Amino acid sequence: MKHIITFLATFFITTTTFAQIGINTVIPDISAALDITSTTGGLLVPRMTETQRDAISAAKGLVLFNTTTNTLQINEGDATTANWVSLSAAATSATYNIGDVVNGGVVFYIFESDEPGFVSGEIHGLVCAFSDYATSVEWGCYGQDLPNVPNVSSNPPIGLGAEIGDGVSNTNAILNDCPTAPAALAARSLGAQWFLPSVKDLNQMYINKTTLEGVSGFSAFSNYYWSSTEYDTNSAWIQNFSAGNQANYYKYYTVNVRAVRAF
Template sequence: MFKRRSLLIFFLFILGILLLTGCFLTKTFMVTFDSQGGSAVESQTVKLGGLVTEPAVPTKTNYSFGGWYKESGCINVWDFDSDIVIDDLTLYARWVSSTYTVTFDKNDSAATGTMTVQTMASGTTAKLIACAFTKTGWTFAGWATTPEGTVTYADEASYTIGTASVILYAKWAPPTTYSIRDIGPAGGLIFYDKGNYSGDPSWRYLEAAPSDQSTGTVWGCYETEITGADGSLVGTGKQNTMDILAECTTDDIAADQCRDCTLGGYNDWFLPSKDELYWIRANLKDAGVGNFESNYYWSSSEFDVSLAWDQSFGTGTYYLSSKNINLRVRAVRAF
């Protein structure tokens, strides 16, 4: 009788343990996801000691998702691979404000200066950095959203950035309109106006220095052909000069005299081409201005290995002269 009672008690004890254990093993808890302003995320039911299934990433305009955390302040991150559920809980989304950049482009190879990239949080508004670019003789007009576009934002205007980085392009207002024989920005005399701004870098006027850079020097590189220095038209003198300086090693030549010229704060002078030389004589020398001599002036236009074009400012006649003789030099610049 005693044995039977003991067995019954033992059986009931084991049964109670099993029932109690089963109760805990089947107990579930509710896991709620608080997206803190983001898109809704479904709650999950998880067994005691179970792992939470990582949900699809929620979204929030102008923000990047930064993970799920155990508290709304987003201090302790929830590890979906190791953290277990022991009670009802809420997980909180962390959001990182998306930032984008505003890059400033000079939009003209003749413009100079540098500007830092401006960083802004998506959807925010801030004053644009003041323009630090400059272009000789031109005025900064504002910013466009495309290189060829019109001004959309004034200097230091308020700007609201969206969901992508942007480039703003400087737009330049041309200088005061000049007439032939007006004093130019560098203090020289305007001798040519092509009527509009074009080219790269953009230019409209040609300005001659107010006096000669040399009373007699050689063209240089006699019996050596300079590749590319054969331009004769208006607008080719600058490239001719660059080609001469790049290839000719003769010292103190006509192109050197122009390159080394600094007048009115400008150092972009060059030796004029054959046709540019023509307009200097026609619009300045023949009008009795510019302090020109009735003598021979070099152009930057090469003819062959031994000869280059020059012009008599007395008669207006062009000549092909040996590159090793001494002639006068007058520098010009485009703007």
């Protein structure tokens, strides 16, 4: 017992009945689960690359230092769909342009002030994968009513489920209602942060097609791509990358998939 007391005293660690921990302090602040006092050192959080970060299922509120971007980050999303927000002052000065390589993809869209994902003083947007999923696939779920997936029957497609940034919620809803949906699974196969783009996401990729295809290592687009935007029980929206138009296709047709993620 004497040795245990001596050990604890040496490291100035104290605990309370409320499971508070104090380091170099006798009485931890009542608002803190962990209270560290030091005039010679700081708190060093885990450091990892962006690739290492994206390989974990990060809990909401997880904090780490991203060595790829040299920024302190916090996950404001959840373990299924992370949303990494930079806490470092340096992050506010970062600039991105269409065609830049970020988060393992190529930037094809920058969020505007009235769009989900926009953060004042920061630049965020969407990147697409360097290449298509290995094979063309069905959208899937033909003839099934997917209750959590909005139907977009207007032409041109507008509204919930069709807008910029709707791809992530669409993909999550598709896989919740129809877990075997091939197109959504193909996009998600790149990792938890990747999703099947909405029809307007795809249109922005088409608009910036020339710039994207000029990036080193980027595979040229095929003719047709599935979006995550559902038309009705039997059909979903596609983007034509040759003519530029959008149309609804039966879900049992096989079409290409190019995954997307936010940054």
